[in-house]
Amino acid sequence: MKAIKISVNKQMDGYTFSIAPSARLLIKSWFPDAHPANNIFVAYDTKSNFELYYDKLESYIYPALLGVNNRNDLNKKVDEIQFVDTHTGKILHAHKVIL
Amino acid sequence: MKKNYHLYLGKAGHLTVMSEFLTRGWNVAIPEVDVGDDIFVVQDDNGTLRRVQVKTSTSTQRQNGFSGQFNVPLKQLRNMANIPVHYVFIVRNSDLWTKPVIIRQDYLLDYLQNDSYTKDRIACSGLDLSKYISDFNDFPFIEE
Numbered sequence: 001m002k003a004i005k006i007s008v009n010k011q012m013d014g015y016t017f018s019i020a021p022s023a024r025l026l027i028k029s030w031f032p033d034a035h036p037a038n039n040i041f042v043a044y045d046t047k048s049n050f051e052l053y054y055d056k057l058e059s060y061i062y063p064a065l066l067g068v069n070n071r072n073d074l075n076k077k078v079d080e081i082q083f084v085d086t087h088t089g090k091i092l093h094a095h096k097v098i099l
Numbered sequence: 100m101k102k103n104y105h106l107y108l109g110k111a112g113h114l115t116v117m118s119e120f121l122t123r124g125w126n127v128a129i130p131e132v133d134v135g136d137d138i139f140v141v142q143d144d145n146g147t148l149r150r151v152q153v154k155t156s157t158s159t160q161r162q163n164g165f166s167g168q169f170n171v172p173l174k175q176l177r178n179m180a181n182i183p184v185h186y187v188f189i190v191r192n193s194d195l196w197t198k199p200v201i202i203r204q205d206y207l208l209d210y211l212q213n214d215s216y217t218k219d220r221i222a223c224s225g226l227d228l229s230k231y232i233s234d235f236n237d238f239p240f241i242e243e
Contacts, residue, residue: 009179018179020209038205041181086177 003080006062008092010085014043017061017083027066030077035067058083058093108191112155113137115196116187124241125149135175136184142241149237150184158192165192176208185237201234 004023009016018039019027027036040061042050047057054060062081068074081095101107117127120140128139138151156167167190175184183204190197210226 007177007179009177011180016179016181018205020212021206022209038183039179039181086179087174 002078003082004062004066004078005082005084006065007086008083009087014041015047016041017065019065027068031068031073034069037065037067040065056093058095062095108157109153109155112189112191112196113153115189116151116153116199119199120151120238123235123238125238140185140238144241148182150180150182152184152186154186154188156188156190158190165190167192167197171207173211176204176211179205179208198233200228200231201237202228202231203237 004019004027007018007020009018016039019036024036024038027034042057042061050057050060058081063069063071063074066074079096082091083093083095084090085092113129117138120127120138126141126143128141130136130139135152136150137153140149140151141147154169154171156169158165158167167188169188171186186202186204186207188200188202
């Protein structure tokens with residue numbers, strides 16, 4: 001099973017979501033037109049506001065972080081997106097890919 | 100060797116690295132309160148900020164050159180903020196500073212996570228970091 005790990009670092013004012021450079025290279029090898037980001041910062045109030053009106057933030061973070069426009073293309077390559085706490089190593093959220 | 104010499108060497112390393120950034124047109128500052136970052140490196144005209152951690156070492160002579168030893172806490176490496184830390188490693192060898200090895204936090208963490216390490220020791224011996232020697236890509240010369 002292929003899983004992409006997204007690191008989640010809780011800071012004083014919000015979350016920083018990031019992926020490892022090796023994961024960025026992997027994404028680029030799969031999708032040459034993709035533009036993976038180093039990290040995305042989301043303030044705590046932004047997250048809670050967003051989730052009040054829309055959905056779990058993580059579902060929107062991973063396509064933006066991985067820089068892949070077409071989720072279906074990504075879903076063909078990856079089985080699961082894991083959001084991992086950088087300090088504890090615990091999986092905070094796992095996004096199962098359903099084809 | 101003088102007592103607490105490592106403190107003197109560490110400060111000398113900081114100042115050496117700071118002077119290098121200054122020659123490239125980046126401004127530098129030492130935080131008033133030491134909570135992790137050694138140097139703030141700033142592009143004056145647009146406020147671009149880079150956080151820099153300087154690691155210095157004395158050298159140990161080897162058969163084919165020399166080596167330096169550095170400690171980087173894994174907890175610190177994993178603490179990925181929206182502005183990542185650039186680690187600058189320099190070694191004092193034969194009364195001269197070596198060229199700095201500059202590695203951004205996420206790249207260094209990636210190397211360590213893909214390498215073998217134990218709680219007490221991280222072995223980077225087999226790792227070729229030559230491409231990071233004087234890698235000032237994130238600190239280009241500011242001319243105007």
